[in-house]
Amino acid sequence: MLKARWASRSLRFRFEAGTSRGVLHEKQSWFLIVSDVAGNIGIGELNFIKGLSTANAERIPSTLDWFCDHINEPESLEKSKEIENHTLTFAIETAFADLKNGRQFLFGDTKFSSGEKGIPIHGLVWMGTSTQMRDRMFRKLDDGFKALKIKVGAIDFDEELRLLETLRNHPRGAEIELRLDANGAFQAKDAMKKLRQLAEFKIHSIEQPVKPADYDLLRELCQTSPIPVALDEQLIEFRPKEAKGQLLTDLSPSFLVLKPSLIGGFKQADEWVELAEKRGIAWWVSSALESNVGLNALAQWVASKNNELVQALGTGQLFSNNIPSPLELKNDRLFYQPHQTWLLDTLN
Template structure:
């Protein structure tokens, strides 16, 4: 038996279309461009491995004009490599060969190679989500918009059975956002519904602590990225004095050297970190962050970043392999009119893998 295998690689762009105007701190999203990667190999006849490279506009460090050329160049280089059959060694090679400046491509290659290695069934690594049908608890995401639009989303999520709700804040008047939180707390206490908020860096450093004091009245689980990333000293002071646990999100983007990761965690000492594999460089990079966080008693959860079901499935299986203890941010599978059919399903605030359902024929996309 061969000790290694080589691949033929290609990609195709795919434009995902939102079912609604998705409000974010970086504007309203109506479409999301992503790229599917396909790998085939003579050592795995009749099968193909698929991954997704989908940088987020305005946020990913590989959101760049020459992204498609960079992707083509990386795939060309991948065709020259003899890959071992061991997952750990594949991860080492990708960390060496795919620049940290191209995190979504590294994640897409990890996914495609692991899929190919495991028979092209969209199965990546041992995990109870796929292997045993064990669901992953997830938070219900409330998109930015006017007060009525946000309130309508909240009602829908609660009716669907979510007991963890995450609101994106910072787009409307702060008092109106507090009114939305108050309306939930009038009906459900913190033991019945967990509330998270995501400020996406919207608060000014000078008044962030005061706003967190107001938000604390609503018994929040956490607030993501209250001030802009890159202000380690101000963020550290906030984390030491905050009445609401702080979760770092954008703060982690672009940080890749182990020493710098350690310094960030030690100087800021957040209560939580949030991991988006597409933005951080994939599975291996996310594992490194988690190991460092856990050694410092920092909590974590994993969030998808508007991938199609191809990327979401990979992130969900990776998440499940870690046996998460809190709801994860993986509720993005129903955002699009033209997502790929998959066994992924959301029910009652949980994400399931239903093996009886089939995947779209991804070969037809190429």
């Protein structure tokens, strides 16, 4: 017999977090807590981002109530996948993997879970004024990051170009892997012109240059852009496996940015990985403002894959009231420290 309950937490940012959906000061997460008769527990995070998640936030508590009440019914897991467009699935998968294997070995024993090897991640330069972004960019370089991700399309485009020029003129600028994220900000009238201007700065990739709804334009850009295109928001809408394959065949992007907490969990992410690799499309995993519970699940998952790319995982340092964990950032690598403990009583 299993028991389940849930808790929620408003995660407080350490700074004003500028995003494509406005400035954030806090962000809500819910936690599914499953226990067995032996007293073992498993915890999974239900992630929600207003304007990006497909769920209705007001219905999340009742969705969790339903699952907790039906956890011992064989059909409860399958039924839950039909609720709220799979927003609960990431939490369920993580909680049950935790219950079975322990949160150090969610997806098996890896060099990451043993503390031997860290996962390389890029440094995210948060949105702000050009001065703020320049200062944040330099701090990331000082912290030892070898890859940076910078948002474009949010401030004056000429200022963004000057920011990139400043980076490339830095003593370490030439060696930095530079990724851009447009969050769908470009328009048909000037998207290609902007991509050509950005390409002068030797860009690794650009995420979602136009909105998912601009499908024909996106297809054209995937084929003709001087910067390799990565799909991000395009993947959040739930699709059966066959439709996933059709999308990748039709658009033929260079990269996928996988956010398991938003796309329906790890099974869905595994399908994207399988289909992408068959087509020669590279991919990396991205966190999406999860607490350390969700971040650990993402890190454990990607560590179990044969993927040597720089990942888009968080640092664990974003929130002032995050859940204390064995995750630790060293320069540009995220490590799991097995000798450290989780302080999960903060969820009670």
